[in-house]
Amino acid sequence: MCTAIRFTDPDGNLYFGRNLDWAYGYGETITFTPRNHPANTGHRAIMGMAITSDDFPLYFDCANEDGLAIAGLNFPGYAHFPETARPGTTAVAPYEFPLWVCSNFASVDDVERALADVTLVNKGFGSFPVSLLHWIIADATGCIVVESTAEDLQVMRDPADVLANQPGLAWHLENLRSYLNVTPEAPASANWGNAKLTPYGAGAGMRGLPGDVYSPSRFVRAAYLNAHHAPKTGEQANVARVFRTLGGVAMVEGCAEMNDGANELTIFTSAFSAREGRYYYNTYEQPAYVSAAFTDFDLDGTHVQQVAK
Ligand SMILES: C[C@H](CCC(=O)NCCS(=O)(=O)O)[C@H]1CC[C@H]2[C@@H]3[C@H](O)C[C@@H]4C[C@H](O)CC[C@]4(C)[C@H]3C[C@H](O)[C@]12C
Numbered sequence: 319m320c321t322a323i324r325f326t327d328p329d330g331n332l333y334f335g336r337n338l339d340w341a342y343g344y345g346e347t348i349t350f351t352p353r354n355h356p357a358n359t360g361h362r363a364i365m366g367m368a369i370t371s372d373d374f375p376l377y378f379d380c381a382n383e384d385g386l387a388i389a390g391l392n393f394p395g396y397a398h399f400p401e402t403a404r405p406g407t408t409a410v411a412p413y414e415f416p417l418w419v420c421s422n423f424a425s426v427d428d429v430e431r432a433l434a435d436v437t438l439v440n441k442g443f444g445s446f447p448v449s450l451l452h453w454i455i456a457d458a459t460g461c462i463v464v465e466s467t468a469e470d471l472q473v474m475r476d477p478a479d480v481l482a483n484q485p486g487l488a489w490h491l492e493n494l495r496s497y498l499n500v501t502p503e504a505p506a507s508a509n510w511g512n513a514k515l516t517p518y519g520a521g522a523g524m525r526g527l528p529g530d531v532y533s534p535s536r537f538v539r540a541a542y543l544n545a546h547h548a549p550k551t552g553e554q555a556n557v558a559r560v561f562r563t564l565g566g567v568a569m570v571e572g573c574a575e576m577n578d579g580a581n582e583l584t585i586f587t588s589a590f591s592a593r594e595g596r597y598y599y600n601t602y603e604q605p606a607y608v609s610a611a612f613t614d615f616d617l618d619g620t621h622v623q624q625v626a627k
Pocket of ligand 1: 320377378390392413576
């Protein structure tokens with residue numbers, strides 16, 4: 319499973335992060351695509367988590383120098399990509415979609431407009447299978463979710479500022495209504511007959527928030543934690559906010575098996591700060607952040623640059 323969140327600090331800077339939950343990694347590391355890389359048609363510097371094949375970055379999530387960020391999350395059972403583009407639309411393959419978005423656009427509004435003329439097509443990269451994903455795309459103003467299904471390509475505003483896995487965003491947003499009673503406030507005491515009931519301590523208002531790592535539960539919990547986190551000032555506190563919130567929906571190894579019996583766990587957690595133009599991540603066994611900033615790289619170069627693991 320995977321979960322992604324966005325929020326802004328009190329100065330309006332975007333923070334964006336994701337958990338990558340799976341049974342294994344792919345050798346991914348922080349990967350920078352300079353403005354003049356041949357596949358960077360929009361000439362925006364891009365950084366995120368990827369593996370690289372033949373100097374082509376296969377991003378799991380990434381962000382650009384204008385403060386636009388995207389993450390791909392599994393969406394099997396729902397994701398469907400037609401073989402060919404609808405007449406009059408541009409074909410974009412799922413493996414190149416994060417790069418295409420961050421290369422060509424500076425804002426969620428611009429991406430949303432452009433997607434009216436795009437078909438996400440069923441095309442893989444080399445011998446890799448096509449990933450069955452949906453995507454969250456965020457900037458300082460908000461976020462959208464993109465879902466290509468057998469019906470159509472849906473581009474939806476996401477007022478919850480989070481995404482998990484299946485089902486689709488519309489279902490998750492509807493499901494949130496079942497939890498509107500959950501609150502940070504301490505409930506008043508109650509009298510049930512002659513029994514006087516008082517809270518043991520903090521957290522009593524959170525009873526009912528699901529504690530498991532099933533996708534609907536992670537969506538609800540991430541939405542609650544993200545919406546209620548205290549606003550923070552400064553880079554360190556906001557990066558901590560991303561990691562603490564995503565820690566609230568992280569997967570502990572051994573608690574949830576995948577279909578093949580393998581244990582799913584939070585392989586890495588990442589955070590992008592548009593304030594500093596910096597990408598941070600940690601892994602299951604290495605909780606200390608590793609980070610890189612756009613300014614660490616040759617912005618006008620032509621080749622992908624990777625941060626050694
Ligand atoms: C497995 C990852 C999604 C994790 C996730 O959402 N898990 C949910 C588990 S569950 O179903 O809900 O149980 C996805 C996210 C991004 C994907 C990668 C990116 O799309 C980049 C390339 C794309 C290639 O087509 C396949 C390899 C790949 C390197 C992908 C491998 C894999 O599908 C990744 C890493």
